[in-house]
Each structure stands twice: as structure tokens, then as C-alpha cells.
Amino acid sequence: MTAPTPLRVLYAGTPETAVPVLHALLDSPHEVVGVLTRPDAPVGRRRVLTPSPVAIVAEEAGLPVLKADRLRGPEGADALQAIRALEADVAVVVAYGALVPAEALQIPRHGWLNLHFSALPAYRGAAPVQRAVMAGETEIAADVFQLEEGLDTGPVFARLTRPVAADETAGAVLTDLAERGGPLVIDVLDRLAAGTAMATPQRGEPSHAPKLTAADGLVDPARPAAEVAARINGVTPEPGAWGWLTADDGAAPARFKLDGVAPVRAGDDGWPSALDAAVPGQILVAAKAAWLRTAGGAVRLSRVQPAGRKLMPAADWARGAAAGAALLAGEALAHHEEQARQEAAARAAAREAARNAAAQDEEARA
Template sequence: MTDPAAPPAAQATAQTTAQPAEPASAQDAGAPLRVLYAGTPETAVPVLEALVASRHRVVGVLTRPDAPLGRKRVLTPSPVAAAAEAHGIPTVKADRLRGEAGAEAAEAIRALGADVAVVVAYGALVPAELLGVPKHGWLNLHFSTLPAWRGAAPVQRAMMAGETRIGADVFQLEEGLDTGPVFARMHRDVAPGQTSGDLLAGLAADGGPLVVEVLDGLSAGTAVATPQQGEPTHAEKLSHADGLVDAAGDAAAVGALVNGVTPEPGAWGWMLADQADAPTRFKLDAVLPHAEEDLPAEVAAASVGDLLVAAKRAWLRAGSGALELTRVQPSGKKLMAAADWARGATGSPRLLAGTELADHTAELQAAHAARLAARTTAEGKTRA
């Protein structure tokens, strides 16, 4: 089984430090395990698919309840629930497992008779009284190399901090938040212009085989978990405010923030197209940072926050360097190619930055909230 502390091989594509060993015989491999799978978003689907394709048996899926989606707010199963139903796997839908509200779900979990539970982004805490229900406990695929970035948004926080190599661990759930010993580990390099959404998708795809390998080890009695080592860091849940872009900083740091919060909660700034206009929200998608010495002359001569086209590409001038923009979404418009938007933009568009942004942020947020409230009220009157 994997030594989670072993240094990864340096390579640009995804790889794992865990190398599956071929069992000498079917007896050595151990009996297939009965698996309870807990997950909710699209990110958690690849691991479920890997488990279904393995020799182990998924006896049930725990996921969040159906949620309203779209303009019509139609109740829709989670991506994991939809995948489970496609495979004919029984589902337990619960937004909590504690107290009276979670009692029915907890009883359903016990009735499944699982040997092990696997968690990937389920969205609720597993109470202590359920941790020991499966023989092998609960395993979690967490998208960081623990104890770094314990918590809800590990990939986003790591990218926002400028990290360029990000991993994932399979570890044993304990009562503490992401504190358990690690069975296996893998890493991925962050490619230029890659977003946290891109990286999460890659880690999830690679995570399936890693989880199956750990289950094989548990079945064969060869799995070994290593206690976490080092000082922990914490990945708090992101809010919309975390995506606010201040172009006054270094391009690499600004780019790390933009790519780290894309697609969720999203990167945005306050755009001023003309001095007489009120600033409007301007969303940014993936960006490519460029150092000062690599900028086209027109971009180098621009002021901080300027949005412009040069060398057939769209740019955002930063305090040092600039960001090459791929896609943007002006207020009231759909996501579009940044260069197409910039060529058709009127005036001298720019994002508020530095002290100007700080001075206006509170006022702008309040004005935006008031506009949303007025729109909601108007829509309510129209429906009535």
C-alpha cells in the first residue's frame, strides 16, 4: 500500500504515488467489500463510477436531497443520485445525519450492512455514532495533501495561495475535521490558465482508481494508514466576496485568485466604461498571467485596471504584469470570448483597483443589493 509521505515523481500530468500491487491469487485479494458511497456534486460522480466498475459492490448511496434548479426551480436529484439511479443503486437522501432529522437516514445506513463507507464531497458531517458502523469505517477522498487545506474548499484555497502542485488523499474519517491517517496520495501539477474547476475534475477522475486501490488493500488486509505530519492549514468555505478582483497586485497573484475561484464562486470586478457611468459587475473566467517583461508595448503603457486589446488578445493591466483574458461576462450579458467583447466595447473600460476599489466597494455592494431587491419585488408583483 502507498506510503503517503513518499515524495511524488516530478511530471506534468496526473500521477499517484500509490502503485497497485498485483495479488498473488484471488484468495490474497480478499473478498469484495460492500461499499456505502456518500457524495453529492458532479465532482463526486467519477469515484462512484470507478467503484461500480470495480470488483467491490456498492450497496447504497448517501446524497443530499433533491434541490430546486433553474429559473423554474424544478426539484432535481443531485448528480450522484442521478448516477446511482442509473445503476439501480438504492439511495438515502439526507441533508444531515444528526439528531431527529437524521435518525431515519442513520437507520437506513445501518440496514445496508456496508463493510466500508467512502465519502467524496457529501456535504454534511458524519456523526461519531456512525463512524464505527461499517467494519472498516469511513474513508474520505479529500482534495489536498493533508494536513494542508483541511476544510470545505481545499483546491480553491490552494490555488488562491499560488500553489502550483496540488494533491488528494484517501484518509480515515475521525471525529476531527480531516484529521485522520492517510492511506494513499496523488498529485497534479497546475497548468497555466487552469481553473480550480478543471483541477477538481482531474483529481476526481484520478481519485476513483486510488480509492479502489485502498479498498483492495483493506480487503486483502494489506492497507496501512500513516498519521498526518506537519502544521495544518484551513480551507474555509468561499463566499461571493472572495471572488472580488483587485488588479493593483502582481499579475501572478491576481491570476491565482481568478483561476482559484473559477467557476465557483466566480471572479468578478467593478467595471467602469466611462467616467459618467456607474460601475457594473464584470465577471472573469480563466486567465493567463504575464510578467512585466513579456507584455506587448500597448499593454505595458496602460494604466492599472485598464481592459484592452493588444496582439489580438484581451488584457487586464495589473500593478505588475498583466492578465490575458479568455472569457468574460459583462453585466446583463452571456459569457463570451474576451477579445470579442473588448473589440466591441465603447469608451475606455477599466476595473476599479487599489484605493479606488477600496473606497467604493461598500457603496457599490449596497447599491447592487438594492437593485436586486427592487428586481425581486418587481418580479413578485408581476407573478401576483
């Protein structure tokens, strides 16, 4: 029996998460005819323009690299023309970072395949792994599906699943899924080449996973331990978990970053008795570890970052922390956040008033 003809593949991706699938494609029988990625972006304190991780790998492999911010409208016309010239049979996209318009979807004869890190239609959107970990999901998936104009709506060709441990961060889960996703994509391409690929329409109630903001990382220790741990791990490494640190010295609350935690319920194995008298928000050292007391339990802290300092082992920081070190929790946290919102609104109003006054002065002089 004659082997199927390998496919000509356009690969679209940008961040480190998209690199493993590109490596898998390069190691497969299929031919990568070009790579589409976002333009070079400023990186580091000096804001040096740097190619994306996918662009670096593609250039090292000697592949044609197309750099485009968008594929829609006049700005995307040149990119679409370049994509047509590649004569790809199929496009594979992993975290490219821009919407693919209908005109582009129609160029390859097999369309565009997307590796998405959820069991669709759950967690459609930009941050499926982060939102799933934040929600306390115990299992997470990766799907290869047919890209359509709708947001993550197309039929699914293949799926893999894996468990999520209570102490796993979104970063660790995403790295693992990206590695496992390579063989999944290759399997779908093999079946497309052989004419045996079958896609199944998405079923079930959709949910959405919008991009995270810094506000998503704010921790309220008045919540249960499992919920607190899920939030912290879900926003690690980006945008990062944080709280408002206070102490008995009367200083104003300061931002305090938390990095990696594991939850323990009161009375469970591993529960230090020293935590019994602690209140939600209190941070203390017990059983050679640093703990953040929560409602009904605690989370064991891995690393922390006080304001103006670098990440450090949590236990080392806690041993030298000021007396009464604690994160704002419950009503105290809500009051602090409301006060901060009011102050921000007042500053914005003052700036607007100053701009209006300056404009009126300019008109008067004219």
C-alpha cells in the same frame, strides 16, 4: 493463494465531482450496497426539484439510494437505521455535504474513508482546490484518509499529486483530481480487503479552506499579475471572478465577470508593447487578445460577462467597449467597497427601524 473477499461498500456523495469515484466502484470487484446523498434540490430558473448527480447515476445502476440532509439528531435517525441495515464493511465519502457523526462512523467495520483534494493537513475544509489555486500553489494532491469526528483530521492511506499550471482553473483541476481519485480509492479498498492497508498520521501545520463566497471573487488589478490570475482561476467556475467596470462615459461602476486568465509579467515573452503605457485596471486589445493590466504585468482574458449579458470572448467585447474601459483598482476600489458597505449598513438600519416602528404601532393598537 485465495483472493481477498470483496468489500461491501456504502458510497456517500452528492455533486458531479463525486460521480467518477462511484463509476470506479461500480467497475471494481467490490459491491456497492447503497448510496447516501443529499435530497433533491431546486435547479434552474423554474427551481425544479432535481436529484443530485450521484443519485441519478445510482438509480440508473439500480442501487438503493438514501437521501438525507443530515445524519445527526432526530432528523438523522432514519438514515442511520437504513445505513445499519445495509451491513456495509466500509463507507466511502466524496463531497457528501454533511458531517458524519461518531454514531455513523462506528457502523461499518472498516469505518469511513474520505477522498479529499489536498495534501492533508493542508487545506482542510470545504474548498481545498479553490483555495490552493487562489494561493498560487504549483502542486496539488488528493488524499484517501480515515474519517474521524474532527474536520479532515484522520490518518492518510494514499496520496496522489499533480502540477497546477498558471492558467488552470479550479474547476479544471477538480475535475481531473476526481477522475484520478477513483483508482486511488479502489487501491485502498483492495488493501483493506487483503488486510495490508496502512494509514499514516497527518504531519505538519494545518491550514483551512473554508467555503467560498461571492466576495472572494472580487479582483483588484493593483495586485501583481500572478496573484490576480490565481484569484480569478481559483474562483472559476464558482462563485466566479468579478470586478467593477468603469469607462469615460461617467456611468456608475457595474459588475463585470472574468472567466479564465493567464498571467504575463512585463518584459516576458508574449508581452505586448501596447501594454507598456497602460495602468492597472485598464482593459485593452493587443496581439489579438484582450488584456487586463495589473501591477507589474497583465493577465490575458479568455471570456468576460458584462452586466446583463452572457459570457463572450473577451477580445470581441473589448473591441466594442466604451472608451477608457477599466476595472477599479487599488484605492479607488477600496473606496468604492467601503462606500457600498456603508450604504448596505444604512439600508439594514432603515429596515430595522421600520420593523421596530411597526412593532410599536402594533403594541399601541393592542
